[in-house]
Amino acid sequence: MNTVKIGKFIAIQRKAQNLTQTDLAEKLNITDRAVSKWERGISMPDSSIMLELCKLLDINVNELLTGEKINMENYNENAEKNLVELKKQKEASDKRLLQAEIWIVVFGMLCLFALIAVAAFTNLPDWAKVVMLVAGTIVFLSACMFALKIEQVAGYYECKYCHHRYVPTYKQVNLAMHMGRTRYMKCPKCGKKSWHKKVLSDSEE
Ligand SMILES: [Zn+2]
Incomplete structure (x- = not known):
């Protein structure tokens, strides 16, 4: 996606509507700096607006997303290209999220171990040790919950039988037995239970 081209296009269309950057920002309830950033190709408008x-x-x-007016003949081709591009971007960011997930869990474990070690090998009063263990456990569990959330939303799970790819609910992921990222879940399409693999793309092969 060419953000510079998109930015110039936004500026042209804004002026065509007789709007200043401030006018546009006010209508969208955002800062005019955000509009200026789009128009310079530094950032993209958030999907929510x-x-x-x-x-x-x-x-x-x-x-x-294309950064130009499209006549209807080229519309489908462009729509396709943009969808492919958005999909690529999602896959790349999901990949980064899944890598981050590992570090989040490692960090949570290290915090827990560090606090256990401090509690075990120092002469702190008992209440202080209890506080440390509780704090360590909370950090660790929060890290796990956060990691699980990433695992739920990043990428897709694939059914072993019908190869359907889907995003499960948080509850489903939370309750499922797992080995690493492979989870034992019920397929929403064929209804069979099996070990579902994590995949980045939703294209069913
Ligand atoms: Zn299935």
């Missing part, structure tokens, strides 16, 4: 922005600029989301 994209639809509203497009409405104000009198363009569609595809035109925004």
Whole structure:
């Protein structure tokens, strides 16, 4: 995605609507610095305000993501390309999230071990040791919950039988037996229970 081209396009469309950066920012309830950043290609509008922005600029989301007006003949081709591009970006960010997940758990474990060690090998009063153990456990459990959330939302799980790929609920992930990231869950499509692998793409092969 070419953010510079998109930025220039936003600026052109904004001026075509007779809006200043401040006008546009006010209508979207954001700062004019954010608008200026888009127009310089430094950042992209958040997906939560994209639809509203497009409405104000009198363009569609595809035109925004492409950075130009699209005539209807090219529309499908462009829509396809943008979808592919968005998918690639999601896969890349999911991959980073899943890598971060490992570090979050490691960090939680290290905190817990460090606090256990301090409690075991120092002459602190008992109440202080208890506080440390409780704190260590809370940090560790929070890290695990956070990691589990990442595992739920990043990428997809694949059914062993019908190869359907899906995003499970947090509860489903939480309650499932697992070996690493492979979880024993019920497939929402065929209903069979099996060990579901974590995959990055939702394209079923
Ligand atoms: Zn299935």
